[in-house]
Amino acid sequence: MALLNEKALDEILKYLEKSITNLAKETFENLEIERGSQEVKSFLENQFELRLENLLVAKKSSIHHLESGMKNKIIQKKQKIFEQISVQYKI
Numbered sequence: 001m002a003l004l005n006e007k008a009l010d011e012i013l014k015y016l017e018k019s020i021t022n023l024a025k026e027t028f029e030n031l032e033i034e035r036g037s038q039e040v041k042s043f044l045e046n047q048f049e050l051r052l053e054n055l056l057v058a059k060k061s062s063i064h065h066l067e068s069g070m071k072n073k074i075i076q077k078k079q080k081i082f083e084q085i086s087v088q089y090k091i
Contacts, residue, residue, distance in 0.1 A: 016077070
């Protein structure tokens with residue numbers, strides 16, 4: 001496993017933010033019936049985790065191999081993304 005640098009992590013997080021924001025938009029636009037907001041939020045959070053791990057694997061890394069500062073950065077970014085989604089879609 002390779003060590004990930006800050007620049008690569010920033011690129012991954014920027015991509016993830018766009019990806020999850022677009023997925024949230026598509027999900028809420030395509031809901032035919034009112035589904036539980038928590039179900040949608042859970043789906044989006046799972047997608048964040050899956051996509052993050054896939055992007056890290058593509059860089060020959062893993063969440064388990066990141067230093068704690070990088071893990072904290074990921075957690076903070078995830079919280080920011082989901083706060084924005086919660087405000088925008090009132091979930």
